[in-house]
Amino acid sequence: MHESEQLVAQLAALEERFRQRLHDELDELNHLADHLHRTPGALQDLRDRLHKLAGSAGTFGYAVLGERCRELEQRAQAELDAPHRSSAVLNSLAEATHHLNQLLEHTPDARTEHQRLDTPTTDEGDQRHIGLLVADDQMREQLERTLGSFGYQTSCFDNPTTLHQADHIDAMIVDTSPPGSTLLQDPVFRQRDAQSPPLLVISSQDNFTGRLHAVRVGAIGFFTKPVDLPMLESRLERCFNTLQGGPFRVLIIDDDTELSARYALVLSSAGMMVDTLSDPQQLLDKMTAFSPEVVLMDLSMPQYSGPELAQVIRLNDDWLRVPIVYLSAEVNAERQMSALLKAGDDFITKPISDSALLTTVYARAQRARMVSEALARDSLTGLLKHADIKEQVEIEAERALRTRSPLTVAMIDIDRFKSVNDRYGHASGDSVIRALSNLLRQRLRKIDRLGRYGGEEFVAVLPGCSEDDAFSILDSIRQAFSAVQFSSTQGKPFNCTFSAGISSCMAPGWNNSALLEDADRALYQAKESGRDRVCKAGVSSN
Incomplete structure (x- = not known):
């Protein structure tokens, strides 16, 4: 079955499940309507169920029913806010609730065709x-x-x-x-x-x-x-490289399982990684295990409110940058603002079209990833910072030891960089640093790790790469970098070179801490031998 046909079939199955549930929902609403005068809490339960149905009915094609439920919800809320109950209002509300069944006779609205949010991609080996x-x-x-x-x-x-x-x-x-x-x-x-x-x-x-x-x-x-x-x-x-970091991760928190399943299907069909949660007590474990980039959260759930759960998330510093988008049938601007002020970042009013859902989530996830990357990486080069690249050396070294696979680490330093700053200015120096970082990122693989170790010095971690292969790759990058022409404020173009030292974990008795030290010694050897060259640890350049 074609992908689009499969998606349509899955959406149709969800809509059928909702239709089956809808009859039970309306029966329960009728039961509550009959007990508005006699049962304490019936009015609140009626309001909550109307609110839930107002958000989900339109999503599954029952727009007329959804709008009517929204109207009745507002009437119920107004009565809840009144200082005294009015028998006339309760009778009118009960009668209107009983008439909701008649709206099922209307054919569900035709669903607009699902739109996939595509982003052009190019294979890693393709040349732009x-x-x-x-x-x-x-x-x-x-x-x-x-x-x-x-x-x-x-x-x-x-x-x-x-x-x-x-x-x-x-x-x-x-x-x-x-x-x-x-x-x-x-x-x-x-x-x-x-x-x-x-x-x-x-x-x-x-x-x-x-x-x-x-x-x-x-x-x-x-x-x-x-x-x-x-x-x-x-x-x-x-x-x-907008999507270089892989699919966006989205967590949906909603007690309406059919609705959250539909949202998940729409988002996952657009290439996002989606997880759902219906039991808020599992929130902390889910956040830790899934590490979402966006949280879509229902505003009203049994025993918990969306703002309460959002504030629980915000108690953890690691999740402060995760956007929280409320999904709700709430249309009261004051209540929406109150929810946003507590911990939310955006508000989506149910029902929402598939394309609007995709656009909203994509925009939020993209911005969140950009902010996260900006905070975790060096501002000039976009590479990992000193502490982060050192951590990557340790992680990859432990993996290489465990899997008995090769690993090579390279220390790279721009030659005579101080003279570049002195002669052409710091703006030109920044341009040189940025150029080398871009060239390394382009020529190395996506599984390789790159970091700015400090100043004009870089570290490259190459898992699964032998020392000889790393030498060939870095030497070709060295030659390409020496051909890059830079502009200066004086209008005179200039070129730069770099030196590099590499060390591998394949030598007997190697350990994590020695990798960077050996690469640094090899870099020193390259500098002492005349610069503009790559040296292997323990191998003479002569």
């Missing part, structure tokens, strides 16, 4: 193809050389039409120089949409008008000459 529309020969050559060093394939075009008609273009770089250029006003740029390849704009002028024109054609980056090419490449990489 960048289209260049750059008239300046020197600028074009710099772009080709630099992007080529970072593993991109480039093609040059003469006009916007041929660029947009080209096949397999993953991103576009357009130079709008000289001043007064109307290039971005070409109709092909104005016809761009969400499916068009990412666009980066280069300009000779840094002003509001130029940036506004770029935004209006959907540009994701704007760079003025002289262009910081490593920063441009960094923007490309960030664009291409």
Whole structure:
């Protein structure tokens, strides 16, 4: 069965389960309506059940029933808030509740087709193809050389039409120089949409008008000459790797099992990892085991409220950054605000369409991951910080020892970096550091771990990689880095090199603490031997 057909079948099965449950729900509502005058607490129970049904009925296609339940819920709540019960109001409420059964005779509303939130992906081995529309020969050559060093394939075009008609273009770089250029006003740029390849704009002028024109054609980056090419490449990489960290993890907390199952199905079909929880007493264990990036939580549940559970989550410092989105049929703005002020981050009013649910959760999860990454990683390079990369060395070393698999650690240091800062300025130095981090991230595997050890020094942890293979990989990166051309404020381009030392866990009697020490000694050997080279631990470079 095709994936979309399977999803439709699963959604239909959930809707059938809801229809079967609906008759029991309405019978219980009728029973409560009959006891409004005689049974203490019946009005509160009636209000709670109406609230629950108001949120779920519309989701499963009974929009008319859901709206009617919402109206009755509000009437019940108003009576609960009144200082004295009114027999006339209770009688009217009971009569209206009995008439809810008649709404089942209406055919459920046609469900809109489920929309999958797709993100373009490229296999790890595929080479990104960048289209260049750059008239300046020197600028074009710099772009080709630099992007080529970072593993991109480039093609040059003469006009916007041929660029947009080209096949397999993953991103576009357009130079709008000289001043007064109307290039971005070409109709092909104005016809761009969400499916068009990412666009980066280069300009000779840094002003509001130029940036506004770029935004209006959907540009994701704007760079003025002289262009910081490593920063441009960094923007490309960030664009291409939105979902590099794997599927988003979403936890749904709701006592309505059919409704949470539907939400889970919709989100998981869009590539998210979803878990559900109906018993709040298991909340702490579930948060620890699943480590969600977003929590979707019902506002009203038996014995517990959503804000109470949200505050329980916030008591743990490790979960302070996890967005909590309330799902509820509550429409009272004051109650919504009260819930948000206690511990929530957003509020979704039930019923919600599949596409709206996807968009909301995706946006929250994406932002949460970006914030988490920003806090856990070095701000300049995006790599792991000193303590984190040291921890990764220990983790991978223990795994290598346990599985008897190879592991290589590399210490990398930019040559004569102080002279770069002294001669070209710290901004240029930052550009060099960023360029090397981007190049390492691009050329190494996703399973490898990279960290900024301090200043201009980096550590790479390469699990499953022998010392000889690591040497070949790092030496090729060394050659590519030496070809990268940097711009300075003086307008004079310059190049940099790095030295590296590598150590492997394959030697007899190796231990965790020795890996970094041996790699550091090998790095020192590379520096003493003339720089711009890679040395193995215990092997002479001569």
